[in-house]
Structures are given as structure tokens and as C-alpha cells.
Amino acid sequence: MQIYVCIKHVPDSAANIHLLDDTRIDEKVAFLLNPYDEHAVTEAAALKKKAADSEIIAVCIGKPDAEKTIRTAMAMGADRGILVETDEACDSMTTARALHAAIVQDGSADIIFTGKESIDSEGMQTQFRIGALFGFPVVTNAAFLDVTSGKAVVTCELSGGRTRTFELALPCVVGAGRGLNTPAYPTFPDVVKARKKPIKTISLDSLSITPAGGSAKTVALAPLVQKRHPKKITGTPADQAKEIIRILQKEAKVLA
Amino acid sequence: MKKTGILIELENGRVKETSLGMITLAARTEADLHALVLDGVDDTACDILAQYGITTVVDLALASDPEIRLNPAVRADAAAQAAQKLQLDVIFGLSSADGKDFIPRVAALLDAPLVMDCLDVDLEKNIARTSQYSGKVLADIQLTGDVVIFGIRPNAVQPVPSPAQTKKITVPADNTVPADFVLVSWDDGENSSRTSLAEADIIVAGGRGLKNKDNFSLIFDCAEKMNAAVGASRVAVDEGWVSYAYQVGQTGEKVNPQVYITFGISGSIQHFAGMKTARMIIAVNKDDNAAIMANCDYQVQGDVFEILPELIRQL
């Protein structure tokens, strides 16, 4: 099987984000593989264990620095990488077009993994757009996957413990959720091996994608500052409980 | 005048509060407001939609068989086709649990730009405000295109009545299940009657401070008495005290309640990513220096095992 995994190079979730100006963050922070994409790569590696003649290709759109994230994916099981290089921030319509074009140029996908969302722009939509461009069925927030004889059975999580199980024809697009697996962090030998794996770098321009009819453009960024001024609730536990109930009733007006 | 289509979510046949909030948001700019209803619309629902300013109720008449009705590809196709037939300029939907597997499908089918999880939308300029980078940054995103789509965070806007004359039309869905995407089974969970996290007014959340699964049931007891939803930190989920569906935070649910009450949660950056837009945060923690104590509206220093049973008793 030809397994493609779309991955993103994102700021560490614990990093403090500073703004350079109205539309750009200061990128001098640690970047890593988007956490949901870790689940995507892990699942691809598990699939390959069952179908040994499979190849896993990690595809990433980003600046040259994103190579690090491709290396992480390789240490976790990807065989090769494709870096579609651009300095521009792409919206998800462009991103999906670029991923589609890069995959079509490279080979014939049996399954395409993504994460269910990226933790930087939190768009939640690229997987669906890739699916629409290929004409492949798409699931998101996958928590269980079984691929046998040309089809995929996938269970997806909604909130509140609700699930949906789908049967998809291959090729298909699977947006990985946290319930899918537990990523194993690469061992040192894996990291060393990953350094020798091939990465093909292509420029976004060279893909000559047809521009989308619409666009999404960031026009302003602002730090989300907390202006909360904590008041203390003191006294015995009984006093504190009583005051909490009073606040819920009288101030927040959420309790009768 | 813009033609705006609002994808209405129902619960047991009734229009959800959060759907009404979307109408109020859409009505801020003069527009011809269409309510797109997939799951059947009776007179009561029509009346409610009229009270909040809908001028046309569009019944998409989805088949009632769950294999068809619950298939997100069928739903998205119905909505996308209606959007084209009605020549909508703007589409609103909820960035809810179901919406996350629906609104982006509609956007992909229409090849139209989309912002999910909008806290606010300026329809004069088609600019949406959303949070990014785990809730550390507010981003204003401007959409261009023949049709633009906004996934609205539940509870982002409180519904305000604004009566209109309403007519009802039907734009029937195709109701064809694609051969390559079949829903084979569904599980609505043992607690489907419980308030959903994304739409709750009050959330009672527990973390490592609860120490074990048995103790965590205190959180459920307290929530039940308040008619609140239950949330959890990742630690509580990883320890197996509650399932992942309860996790609030960057890699869990993003919530927007009126009140968020934490018990034994330290307030990590990743937890805040999911709840920092709560209108009021009440933190119960024994450690005065926990991050959450500096970043809440009411800090209750104390032991959860003393305060939680008291609360449950007094409620």
C-alpha cells in the first residue's frame, strides 16, 4: 500500500506566542510535529506492519525548517518525505491543493492520513478539502481503524462518548484523533536511521496549482489576554460552598 | 441584501439554543435569513425560528432512516445543494461536535472558504474572529469568495428574539448514500441525555486532585445537581477516570460556558486552551500558587474533598 501522511510543523503547545506585528507571530519558538499528526504517523506505521510491502510518505508544506518535523515523522516510521517549500502562510484551500498536487505528482495513494486539526491555526478542514479534490471519502477524529481487502472500517468520536462507525472504500482520507493510538516516542536508533531517509524538496510554485475561487486571509492577530481579577472565597468549606452557590445563582444567574 | 443560510441543529425535534444564537449573530447585519433544517421541522420549530428573525425556513427533508440521516456525507451534500439552489452568499453552522464533521464537508463540496470556531463574525467585511495557537492568540480572518462559511462556537452569542414573518419551503435532499462511504453503526453513548460539553452553561471539571476514579464520581454528582456538564483535565483522562470525550483543552473539547468550575486542576496552558473563553471561572485548589488561581474570577483555596461534598449537600 502507498500510504501518505500529511503533517504540519507547528509551535510547541507550551510555547509562549509573541506577535511580531498585526499578522505574524514570532517564530523563534520550538516547533514540532503537530500532536494529532503523531497519531496519523503512528497509525500509518501500524498499517505497514500488517502490509509489509507498504511505503509511508510524509508530506509537509512549510518553510525549510519544517524538515525537522519530517525527520520526526521518519523516526516514527515514515520511509520518505516530501517538503513543499514556501515562505507564505497558506490558507487551507491552497494547502489542500498543494498537498493534492504533491501526492498526485509522487504516486498513487491507497490511504491518506492527516491529523484531525492542527494546533496552530486550528482550521479543522484540510482533510475534507483533500478528499474533495481527490474524490475520496473522508472521516475525521478517527479512534479506530481496520483496513482489510480494499476497504477501511473506521470508528470516529463525537463528543459525549458518541461514536459513528463507517465503512469506506479505499482510497480514503483519515483524520486521526487522539483515541486512535498511543504514539511511541522514537528511540535514538530510530532518530539516527531517520537522518538517512530521503526527503524530496519541491517549491510550491513548481506545483503550478490552480488558485481557489475564494480565500481566507488573516487580517489581524492579537494576544488573547486574560483580564481576570481573582476574588478570594474564604471561610470554612461549608461557607465556601454556600458562597459558590450564591455566585452561581445571583451573579452568573445559571442556577435557579 | 445578503442571503444567509443558517444550518439549524435540533435536539429531540426542538431547535437548540445555540442555533438561535447563530441567528442573532447573523441578524446583526441586514440579511435575508434562511434556516436550513435537515432533520424535519414542525410548526413549533417554525414558530421559534420566526421569533428569532428567520424569513424562510428551508426543509431539506432528509430521510428518517438513521443510515441516511446520520451519514455526514449525505447531510453535507444536502446542505451544499441547497446552498447552490438558494444562491446563498453566507452559510452559518455550529462548530459543535456534529458540526465539526459537517460544516467543513459543506465547505469542501462548495470549495468555499471557512473559519471554524468563530467567536464573532462581522458580515459587512466577512471577517471572523477565532482563537488560535491553543487559545493564546485572537485571529481575525477575512474570507473572500462567492459563498463564505462560518462555523460558530456554541454559546458565542446569546440569542435575542427579533420576530419576522416566516414562510416555509422545501428543498429536498438527494438522500443517496455514497457507495464508498457507508455508516454501519452508531452509538449515542450511555449518557446521551447528559448536557453536552460544548453547549453547557455550567461545566464542573476535575483533575489530578481527585486522585482516583471513585473520587471522580463526586464531580458527576455535583454536575448532576447543577444540571451541568462534566469536564476533565488530560491527567484525569490518561489515568482512566473518565473517557477522552470529557477532556477539555487543546487536545480535547473547546468549551465556552457561562461558568467553568475546576476542582483539583492546576490550569496548564493546554487546559486553558480549551476553556479560557468561559465567562466566569471558579477554581477550587489547595495550592494558592497554582496557575489557575491567578487566572480565574473566584479562587477557592481548599481541599476538594471538603468543599465538593459540602457543595453537593447544599445544592
Ligand SMILES: Cc1cc2nc3c(=O)[nH]c(=O)nc-3n(C[C@H](O)[C@H](O)[C@H](O)COP(=O)(O)OP(=O)(O)OC[C@H]3O[C@@H](n4cnc5c(N)ncnc54)[C@H](O)[C@@H]3O)c2cc1C
Ligand atoms: C501536546 C499536549 C497537549 C495537551 N492537551 C491537554 C488538554 O487538552 N487538556 C488538558 O487538561 N491537558 C492537556 N495537556 C496536559 C497538560 O500539560 C497538564 O499536564 C494537565 O492539564 C494537568 O492536569 P491537572 O491540572 O489535572 O493536573 P496537575 O497539573 O497535576 O494539577 C493538579 C492540581 O490539583 C491540586 N490538588 C491536588 N490535590 C488537591 C486537593 N485535595 N484539593 C484541592 N486541590 C488539589 C494541585 O494543587 C494541583 O494544582 C497537554 C499536554 C501536551 C504536551
